[in-house]
Each structure stands twice: as C-alpha cells, then as structure tokens.
Amino acid sequence: MKASIIVFPGSNCDRDIAVSIKKLTNLEPIMVWHKETSIPDSDLIVIPGGFTFGDYLRCGSIAANSPIMKDVIKKATDGAPTLGICNGFQILTESGLLPGTLIKNDCLSFLCKTVSIRVENNQTNFSKKYKQNEIINIPIAHNEGNFFANEDTLEKIKDSNQIVFKYCNQNGEVNNETNPNGSIENIAGITNEQGNVLGMMPHPERATCEITKLSDGENLFKSISEFLL
Amino acid sequence: MKLNVKIMPKNGVLDPQGKAIENSLSQLGFKNFSEIRQGKIIEIDIDADKDQAINIADEMCKKLLVNLIIEDYEIIFDREE
Numbered sequence: 001m002k003a004s005i006i007v008f009p010g011s012n013c014d015r016d017i018a019v020s021i022k023k024l025t026n027l028e029p030i031m032v033w034h035k036e037t038s039i040p041d042s043d044l045i046v047i048p049g050g051f052t053f054g055d056y057l058r059c060g061s062i063a064a065n066s067p068i069m070k071d072v073i074k075k076a077t078d079g080a081p082t083l084g085i086c087n088g089f090q091i092l093t094e095s096g097l098l099p100g101t102l103i104k105n106d107c108l109s110f111l112c113k114t115v116s117i118r119v120e121n122n123q124t125n126f127s128k129k130y131k132q133n134e135i136i137n138i139p140i141a142h143n144e145g146n147f148f149a150n151e152d153t154l155e156k157i158k159d160s161n162q163i164v165f166k167y168c169n170q171n172g173e174v175n176n177e178t179n180p181n182g183s184i185e186n187i188a189g190i191t192n193e194q195g196n197v198l199g200m201m202p203h204p205e206r207a208t209c210e211i212t213k214l215s216d217g218e219n220l221f222k223s224i225s226e227f228l229l
Numbered sequence: 230m231k232l233n234v235k236i237m238p239k240n241g242v243l244d245p246q247g248k249a250i251e252n253s254l255s256q257l258g259f260k261n262f263s264e265i266r267q268g269k270i271i272e273i274d275i276d277a278d279k280d281q282a283i284n285i286a287d288e289m290c291k292k293l294l295v296n297l298i299i300e301d302y303e304i305i306f307d308r309e310e
Contacts, residue, residue, distance in 0.1 A: 057294070058296055061296070065292075065293060094296070100298065101298045103242070103243065103245075104246065105245070108249050148242065148243070148298070149298070150298065153298075
C-alpha cells in the first residue's frame with residue numbers, strides 16, 4: 001500500500017509527513033513532483049504544508065493549478081482518501097475540493113505555537129482513533145489560517161457534519177478567546193461532503209515524534225491506517 | 230491591449246490589512262477617514278481587440294486571479310487606450 005505525497009516548489013513538510021506515515025501507517029510514502037500528470041497507484045494522497053510558489057497571488061492558488069492537480073482532483077472526486085495540511089488545506093480549497101477559503105490571520109501575525117483543538121467528528125476515516133470531543137495538542141504554523149466561508153456554505157458544512165476540528169483551550173472551550181486566527185466558528189479542519197478529503201491547518205505530523213514532545217497527531221495516522229487495512 | 234484587473238476584498242469579508250492601515254493612519258494623526266480596504270491591481274497586456282481582451286481577462290480572473298468567495302474584481306482599461 002502506498003501514500004503519494006505531492007511535492008511543489010516551496011513544500012517544506014513533505015519529508016516530515018513521510019516519516020510520520022512510515023512510522024504510523026501501513027503505507028509506503030512516495031514523493032510525486034507537481035509537474036507529473038498522473039499519480040501512481042496509491043491508497044492515500046497527501047498535500048503537505050509549506051509555502052508553495054512563495055504564497056504568491058493567494059496561498060495555494062498557483063499550486064492548485066499545477067499539472068498534477070488535475071489528477072488529484074479527479075481521484076479525490078472519485079473518492080480517493082486525500083489529506084491536506086496547512087498549505088495543503090489552502091491548496092484543497094483553492095482547487096475547489098474543499099469549501100470555503102483561508103484568509104490572513106485576524107491578528108495579522110504569523111502564528112507558530114502548539115494549540116489545543118477539539119475533535120468535533122470522530123466518525124471520519126481520519127479521526128476514528130480519537131474520542132468524540134477529545135482535546136488534543138497540535139502545532140500550528142501559518143499566516144493565512146483564518147477559515148472563511150459565506151453563510152450558505154457554512155450552513156452546509158455544519159449540516160453535513162464536515163467540521164472535524166475546532167480551536168479550543170485545554171478545557172475544550174470554543175470561543176473568541178480560544179480562537180488563534182479568527183477562523184469562523186473556530187474551525188481548524190473540515191472534510192468534503194463525502195468525507196474522503198480532509199483539510200486542516202494544524203500539523204499532526206509535528207506531533208508524532210519524541211523530539212517535539214507531542215504525540216497527539218499519531219491517532220490521525222493510525223486512523224488512516226486502520227480504515228485502509 | 231493593456232488592461233488592469235482591480236481586485237478588492239468583498240464587503241463583509243474581514244480585511245485585517247485594511248484595519249491595520251487604518252490604525253496606523255490614526256496614530257499618525259489623520260482624522261475624518263474610514264473604511265480602508267486593501268486590494269491589488271494586476272497589469273496585463275493581452276494581444277487581442279478590446280472585446281476579446283475583456284473575455285480573456287474575465288476568464289483569467291475566474292480561473293486564477295480572483296477567489297470569488299472573498300474577492301470582487303473589475304477590469305479597467307488605461308485611459309489613453
């Protein structure tokens with residue numbers, strides 16, 4: 001079983017996620033350059049974090065039009081499990097695979113810290129190993145992580161139970177004070193309607209090894225591994 | 230045909246950059262102003278007549294230049310043309 005990690009100019013979390021996948025799943029990570037036009041046979045597609053194309057125009061907008069993305073869109077629309085983290089989340093919204101978009105943090109500064117997020121939906125293939133409403137600690141590192149969607153889109157996202165993670169504090173409280181970047185309803189991660197595509201701003205791959213003293217990201221990879229068995 | 234695409238944040242979409250500029254101008258002592266929004270202008274030279282150029286620029290906006298969830302755009306021609 002294989003996981004295809006799409007690498008763009010400016011991707012910088014591709015190797016980290018490969019390490020996490022290798023350590024915690026039954027998948028063999030393979031790197032796929034963005035200029036390729038088709039993804040090799042694989043069971044998971046990953047769009048890693050970074051600053052693709054220098055964040056020019058809008059974060060993720062140039063990468064969303066890279067040659068490989070036609071096949072990513074096709075396969076994800078056909079149901080392929082697809083995970084986008086940070087800049088990967090931005091690329092997924094820019095490519096239309098996920099609703100809404102990510103705008104500049106309302107605090108106007110780059111945020112690099114560990115935050116608490118609450119598992120809002122543990123019924124997805126990415127979150128099954130977590131408990132419902134579990135509070136986990138995962139690092140964020142972004143300048144444009146402020147999730148925005150118009151009212152109709154937001155209603156749809158809520159009605160279809162697409163919100164997977166929300167920013168909170170250690171006690172699980174979700175409010176303005178526990179919202180690091182201004183995201184609508186503290187949204188930190190969502191799936192598409194079908195549930196096979198997950199985008200999230202926090203970096204689970206940075207919470208899977210002893211060096212970071214964080215391990216709460218492990219269950220995301222274990223969830224993926226379990227459902228692919 | 231030279232044209233400009235003017236891209237602005239949609240009304241109602243938070244524009245933290247506009248807000249920061251507003252705060253800074255206030256600190257400089259400027260008064261009697263409000264509603265600062267920051268957008269961008271993209272210059273393009275399209276090898277086509279005006280009508281065609283508008284259509285092409287419009288397609289460029291929809292496919293890449295503009296995120297219609299958060300931005301509005303306007304295609305503007307230089308005065309001399």
